Amino acid sequence: MIDINIVNQYNDEQTYDIVIKDILSVAYQYMEIDKDMIINIILTDNQSIHQLNHQFRGFDKPTDVLSFENLDMEDEIGDVFISMDKVESQSKDYGHSFDRELTFLTLHGFLHCIGYDHLNELEEKEMFDLQNKIMEKTKYRRTL
Numbered sequence: 001m002i003d004i005n006i007v008n009q010y011n012d013e014q015t016y017d018i019v020i021k022d023i024l025s026v027a028y029q030y031m032e033i034d035k036d037m038i039i040n041i042i043l044t045d046n047q048s049i050h051q052l053n054h055q056f057r058g059f060d061k062p063t064d065v066l067s068f069e070n071l072d073m074e075d076e077i078g079d080v081f082i083s084m085d086k087v088e089s090q091s092k093d094y095g096h097s098f099d100r101e102l103t104f105l106t107l108h109g110f111l112h113c114i115g116y117d118h119l120n121e122l123e124e125k126e127m128f129d130l131q132n133k134i135m136e137k138t139k140y141r142r143t144l
């Protein structure tokens with residue numbers, strides 16, 4: 001089972017729990033993970049993620065998602081920070097729904113927390129192919 005902690009620092013009036021829990025449940029099942037795990041999803045804005053991106057990655061700009069794998073605890077796999085400002089702008093830029101963009105970034109962060117990366121062409125292909133296969137199992141598939 002995956003236990004999902006969602007911290008909404010972005011908008012107290014709006015809940016995003018359903019789509020986040022939906023994609024993570026699908027991913028957990030698709031990956032056939034047989035151990036209990038905890039993941040923390042932190043919803044934030046461009047200003048906050050900009051600071052984190054600068055502090056931890058040396059990039060002086062906002063990004064859409066940052067993942068921090070937790071190597072110290074066996075069951076807590078990590079923290080995923082998502083810029084909701086980027087979710088909104090990228091959903092418009094890419095021509096799909098807000099929920100589709102949020103699920104995609106949540107999934108991307110989850111995969112980083114379980115060890116996937118895209119530092120080279122081979123890793124990128126593996127990770128992005130996996131993302132696409134998992135997204136195809138949901139109602140948040142890309143529609144053109």
